Amino acid sequence: MKYLIAIEPPASANEAWGVVVPDLEGCFSASDTGVDEAIENAKEAMELWIETALDSGMDIPAPSSITQLQQDRQYKGWIWAVAEIDPALLSNEIERVNITLPKRVLTRLDNKAKAAGETRSGFIALLALTA
Template sequence: MQVITLIHEEDGVFGVSFPDFPGCTTVAGSLDEAVAKAAQVLAFHADGMHADGIELPHARTLSELQADKEFRADAPARWSWRCPYAPPGRAVRVNMTFDESLLERVDNAAKRAGETRSGFFAAAAQKRLHNEFTR
């Protein structure tokens, strides 16, 4: 799936927004960095919506967006492009190997937090992915 993305440049700073995902934005110091961060911020935003039980919006085509007066008013000063997007999916089982003492510490921390081992690892992965694109 692809989501239409708007990129706006002002004074050497590039802002990225997603018309179908209000509030989902990022900024970067170069066009290349903005494009690289766009897919990550969109995935993080959609994962958060999914976790909060918010229905994900329908990703409109460029033709559908051009029929939207608000989009047309905002789009002329911006570039638009299609950002790859994979909506949150179902949980899948994986087989991974960990140091025994690390796994014991994870299990203890998960138990204290009232989580499962899988939930703990998923939260840690989400945090790491979030930190990667907010540097």
């Protein structure tokens, strides 16, 4: 999925490049070295924003058009770029996986899952989301 990002050039050599993802309210980042790093840092911020939103049950906004965003006067003089994130990050599609564990670990996992009222898969997912 691709989102437009607005990059604010620094006012002086001592300041960072500011980055905002207008479609993801409150999603921002910065760069000390320039536009390339700003785009990479924006991708990381976007992924964290989306993961947090999904974990909170929020809807993920669709990307806006560049024409629409460029009309916003608050971004006058800013540089526009596109940051792309892996669409799998947004997928709730179930995927079967095969893992290998020692029997003693698997037994412990199953006991903990049962005590938590979860299936083995559900418990592993819960651990991953809370880690």
